Amino acid sequence: MTSSTAALEISSGERGQLPDGRAWQTIAGGYRCQSSGENYFQIEYTPGQETARFILLSGDNQLAELDLWFDWFFSLNATLQTIDIAEEDTVVSRVSRSGFYQRTELWYQGNNGGKFPLQWVVNEQGGRHPLRAEPPKGEVYRRHFHSLGMDFSLRHLDPQEDLERFTDWMNQERVALFWEEEGDAEKQRQFIDSVMQDPHKHPLIACFDDEPFAYFEIYWALEDRIAPYYDCQPFDRGAHMLVGNQRFLGGRFAQAWFNGVSHFMFLDDARTETLVGEPRADNRALLKYINGTFGWKKIKEFDFPHKRAALVMCKRDEFFRSMGGV
Template identity: 30%
Template sequence: MPDSTRAPWRSPREIPAGPDVLAAGPPPVPASAPPFAMRVARPGGADLETLHTWMNRPHVERFFERAWTRERWAEEIAGQVSGTFSRPVLVSEDGRDAAYIELYRAARDVVGEAYRSEPHDVGLHIAIGEEQDTGRRLGARIFAAVTQAVFAADPRCRTVLIEPDAANAPARRAAERAGLRFGGEVALPHKKAALFFADRPEGDHGRE
């Protein structure tokens, strides 16, 4: 279980933010994004075992680079849940856990300095648990479904983005298949990233 004596969790990617950005609060976690269902991951039990297993698989570790111990993953999940920067989410399809995503407020992340970010923008990291699932375009389907679900859950969110490693060809193909707009490559402190954006459809102002 997480060590309560440690300093409060903070993502190494998080940057100082002004009150208008902080006021946006944590990113939304839609209950579902048909045909998928989503839930916030728990820092123990089956969720922890699933994430620990997935993150130590070569196809995930190559770009996620988090082949951590169970203890460190428990700290990570609990820290995200207790904070307001990001949310750790398990995505299931037909009752089977299929992917891990992190939803985060892009304006509070290092990527927010690489484009004209707004307080309610949401970023998305993704890891597909089973390598064979990448062959059924699971990533593209998750990008498309989750993007629309986030827009519905946060009426003030105008942009959803992903920023995979520029060398991550499968993620780039998935973004293109999902209809995301390519925004160029940028140098972030930890990688060279390819930016892809989904914009709220014109005329869709959400429900204020």
């Protein structure tokens, strides 16, 4: 799977809308798009090119209205890297794919965003690492995925609200095969409590259109079991994951949620340059989705005491060059 597979198919003369109701239609050489009210602008673009041009009405400052259009058009065209903003024949601004998707205010709702000050501490095991911000409660990330026509969101796990579904998910045969944490509600409550009390972990529930479907256990790699197996850096991040709502199994959903949770981890701290994972080496379904998806690559296999694992890795620069193609 590559980001190019997510490009939306647009036919000549087609019409559509953004999630907020603003309209677009195809015209010769590009698109006619509604910025606000009765105001429209044009997009000039040749499919497959790295640069597009958004042409605004002269003297009409519509830049604040364009963020959803940037997201839509980057999602539509996986090869596109730069959008020039022009008034008639004059380029007045330029937006890069990488820079646009690193704007925390558009999707990120956490409490860190790379602003938590650097302070080194030593944990009970004698490991030295940066002091981590306490994970926030509630929703921390939301983004619309145009290929699905759905919102993907992440929120902090709520033990009262989520215990029953979490217990159901952990006891599904395909989940238990890899997590090995099956058991009754009391066991799952203890599991949740242990994660929430661990300062290097952040338990999240993922939703499509606010329907819970997956659990993500975000962790700081330097304090995790994976650290000795590669050249771990202070702000590397990783995630353990499971999809519990079987309605959302399959490649088209996996590409979206993998993109979304990776995006969140990079936005959560600007100092995070590398994301890592260590799924079981025989988890072919997950590895199929991961390898080659938005900068993720399988690096090697190695042995934990309890399993044969695959080391997978994603670099910030490579991720943001392809981010948004869904």
